[in-house]
Amino acid sequence: MSAIEHPASTTALDTTAPRGAWGDTLHSLSRSGTFLVGSTIVLFWIACAIFGQHFTPYDPLASDILNSLAPPSGEHWFGTDQLGRDVFSRVIVGSRDILTVAPLATLLATIAGTTLGLLTGYFRGILDEIVSRFLEAFMAIPVVIKALLIIVAIGTSKLTVIIVIGIAFTPIIARTVRSAVLAERELDYVAAAQLRHESAFHTMFVEILPNVLPPILVETTVRLGYAIFAVATLSFLGFGIQPPSPDWALSISTNYGLIGGGYWWTVLFDGFAIASVVVGVNLVADGVHGAFND
Amino acid sequence: MGLSLISLFLLSVMVFIGGQVLPGNVGRAILGPLADQQAVDVLNESLGLNRPLLVQYGSWIWNFIQGDMGTSYVFRAPVSGFIVDALGNSLKLALVAFLMVVPVGILGGVVAALNVDRPLDRIISIGGLSMTVLPEFVTGIVLVLILGIWLGWLPISAAWPSDAGFFTQLYYLILPALPLFLSLFGYIARMTRSGMVEALDSDYTRTAVLKGLPWRTVVWRHVLRNALLPTITVVATQAGYLIGGLVVIETLFRYQGIGSLVYTAASGKDFPMLQAGVLTIGIVYTVATLVADILYSLLNPRIRLRADQ
Numbered sequence: 001m002s003a004i005e006h007p008a009s010t011t012a013l014d015t016t017a018p019r020g021a022w023g024d025t026l027h028s029l030s031r032s033g034t035f036l037v038g039s040t041i042v043l044f045w046i047a048c049a050i051f052g053q054h055f056t057p058y059d060p061l062a063s064d065i066l067n068s069l070a071p072p073s074g075e076h077w078f079g080t081d082q083l084g085r086d087v088f089s090r091v092i093v094g095s096r097d098i099l100t101v102a103p104l105a106t107l108l109a110t111i112a113g114t115t116l117g118l119l120t121g122y123f124r125g126i127l128d129e130i131v132s133r134f135l136e137a138f139m140a141i142p143v144v145i146k147a148l149l150i151i152v153a154i155g156t157s158k159l160t161v162i163i164v165i166g167i168a169f170t171p172i173i174a175r176t177v178r179s180a181v182l183a184e185r186e187l188d189y190v191a192a193a194q195l196r197h198e199s200a201f202h203t204m205f206v207e208i209l210p211n212v213l214p215p216i217l218v219e220t221t222v223r224l225g226y227a228i229f230a231v232a233t234l235s236f237l238g239f240g241i242q243p244p245s246p247d248w249a250l251s252i253s254t255n256y257g258l259i260g261g262g263y264w265w266t267v268l269f270d271g272f273a274i275a276s277v278v279v280g281v282n283l284v285a286d287g288v289h290g291a292f293n294d
Numbered sequence: 295m296g297l298s299l300i301s302l303f304l305l306s307v308m309v310f311i312g313g314q315v316l317p318g319n320v321g322r323a324i325l326g327p328l329a330d331q332q333a334v335d336v337l338n339e340s341l342g343l344n345r346p347l348l349v350q351y352g353s354w355i356w357n358f359i360q361g362d363m364g365t366s367y368v369f370r371a372p373v374s375g376f377i378v379d380a381l382g383n384s385l386k387l388a389l390v391a392f393l394m395v396v397p398v399g400i401l402g403g404v405v406a407a408l409n410v411d412r413p414l415d416r417i418i419s420i421g422g423l424s425m426t427v428l429p430e431f432v433t434g435i436v437l438v439l440i441l442g443i444w445l446g447w448l449p450i451s452a453a454w455p456s457d458a459g460f461f462t463q464l465y466y467l468i469l470p471a472l473p474l475f476l477s478l479f480g481y482i483a484r485m486t487r488s489g490m491v492e493a494l495d496s497d498y499t500r501t502a503v504l505k506g507l508p509w510r511t512v513v514w515r516h517v518l519r520n521a522l523l524p525t526i527t528v529v530a531t532q533a534g535y536l537i538g539g540l541v542v543i544e545t546l547f548r549y550q551g552i553g554s555l556v557y558t559a560a561s562g563k564d565f566p567m568l569q570a571g572v573l574t575i576g577i578v579y580t581v582a583t584l585v586a587d588i589l590y591s592l593l594n595p596r597i598r599l600r601a602d603q
Contacts, residue, residue, distance in 0.1 A: 133300055133301065133304060134304055136301055137300075137301040137302075137303075137304035137305045137308065137576075138304075138305075138308060140301060140305055140576045140579045140580050140583075141305065141308075141309075141572060141575060141576045141579070142537070142539070142575065142579070144539075144541055144542070145541065145556060145572055145575055146312075146572075148541070148556060148557070148560045148568075148572075149309070149312040149313065149560070149568060149569075149572050150312055151560075152560045152563060152565075152568065153312055153313065225427055229427065229428075229429050232429050232431075232432075233429050233430075233431065233541075233542055236429070236431045236542065237541065237542065237545065237557060238561070239560065249429075249431070252431065252432075252435060256435065256546070259435070259438065259439060259443060260443070260450065262443070264439050264443070267435050267439075268435075268436070268439065271432045271435050271436055274428075274429065274432050275428050275432055278427050278428055278429070279424050279427060279428070282423075282424075282427045
């Protein structure tokens with residue numbers, strides 16, 4: 001299949017070169033500065049999430065009331081919060097929940113969105129019309145608001161947040177995949193598969209899917225950044241990750257009321273941590289986008 | 295136009311499902327797990343929740359169109375009054391943010407485009423986009439710490455004194471508007487920049503330069519005019535999203551807008567309020583998108599001509 005050459009189309013998403021292209025892509029990724037910086041940051045936080053608990057100077061959940069709200073010092077590098085918990089230790093392991101919830105939500109959205117995009121793009125017609133209308137209306141509500149409505153209705157838990165964010169991002173991925181499939185289905189190899197009387201399922205998932213993987217991969221990495229954004233925002237509002245998790249956004253939400261009293265260390269380090277991971281993922285996404293579109 | 299109406303209808307169905315179908319037993323959800331079953335039944339009865347779903351949807355949407363958005367479970371008062379006040383406050387905040395970000399964003403894009411691939415362009419483009427991807431509560435808190443607490447320049451709450459005049463209100467709104475500014479600046483600057491780069495490269499710009507017009511005139515009269523078209527679409531689209539991003543900002547700064555209204559309603563499981571708030575935001579977004587489309591075609595004779603033919 002990959003041996004079939006087709007004239008390069010002029011769409012921006014066209015990256016469907018022969019197999020060797022994946023090697024080229026990896027090569028240009030390894031030379032992309034933004035990708036390397038971004039993946040270093042992200043890998044650092046993943047390492048902290050997995051191994052961090054063995055290196056933290058204190059137990060992230062252990063409170064020490066006598067030592068509450070202590071400013072940063074040699075003993076507590078980032079100070080302590082209102083329960084006397086060590087902020088440094090909490091920041092180190094604070095990536096754990098968000099780095100499981102956000103990627104799983106993105107994965108869910110990618111699977112559901114790819115399926116919908118393949119179906120609507122391949123069959124078009126009335127199905128496409130109806131589904132596209134629904135997705136468009138669904139996209140008219142900002143993600144966080146949608147998520148609030150559903151989470152309040154069915155109750156919050158990590159699984160709820162994964163499902164809600166996953167559903168919220170599905171239309172966006174579906175739209176990307178659909179437009180890629182629309183360009184792809186006109187090509188000869190699809191006609192060849194149809195002439196061979198391959199099933200629609202085979203044509204969509206075995207013939208077309210491998211050729212639309214690059215835009216899916218780009219969209220997925222971009223979505224991951226937004227998923228972290230959305231999960232953090234929900235946790236800040238109290239509808240995402242729940243206490244006693246040392247989650248960054250949750251810590252900011254709990255301690256935000258204190259900053260008027262000058263206890264800046266209870267929120268600032270968590271804020272920087274969120275900022276670094278979000279920027280890191282976006283740099284990775286930027287690098288992936290660049291590597292596929294060069 | 296017709297498509298927008300279909301979108302709005304589907305939107306209302308989804309909001310109805312989210313607020314009235316998904317919660318299952320609304321009476322139980324409000325009163326909590328320990329409440330008496332009889333009390334739950336009485337509440338469900340009085341809220342009209344044991345009628346068929348289609349009837350519930352019909353009466354809900356019919357009343358909504360006529361301006362009756364139901365009665366708040368928490369405040370025991372009509373929802374519409376709260377929505378109108380909150381929407382007014384949110385528009386005030388959004389307006390302040392827009393008045394700051396649109397000129398500065400466009401200027402940033404112009405400066406970046408005139409310095410393509412030089413350090414200044416890199417700073418504006420990369421810096422702007424990095425700010426755009428950060429959650430508003432993170433930038434908000436850093437700004438509160440720096441401008442509100444350490445430097446003491448701006449008030450950290452948006453709740454101004456009740457007798458505050460126009461300029462005092464404006465002063466209180468600057469700090470809440472700044473995170474919104476940061477989250478939009480990158481988009482607007484990027485769109486202006488790419489529009490400018492394309493226009494700078496065009497034949498009509500070359501003609502204008504070759505016929506001896508001063509560079510300044512070329513940039514402002516020929517390049518920028520064409521470059522702003524995509525920017526206008528982005529601005530209008532972001533207007534809808536801005537209303538959504540207000541949830542965080544309004545909660546953070548204790549500002550009584552549509553975002554904090556949705557948040558309060560969500561925390562108190564006040565479904566009529568929540569539904570009305572979410573639907574209002576959806577309507578604002580849909581209208582903003584429609585206005586963007588219309589504006590774009592009005593300002594772009596090329597599209598207008600095509601539509602006329």
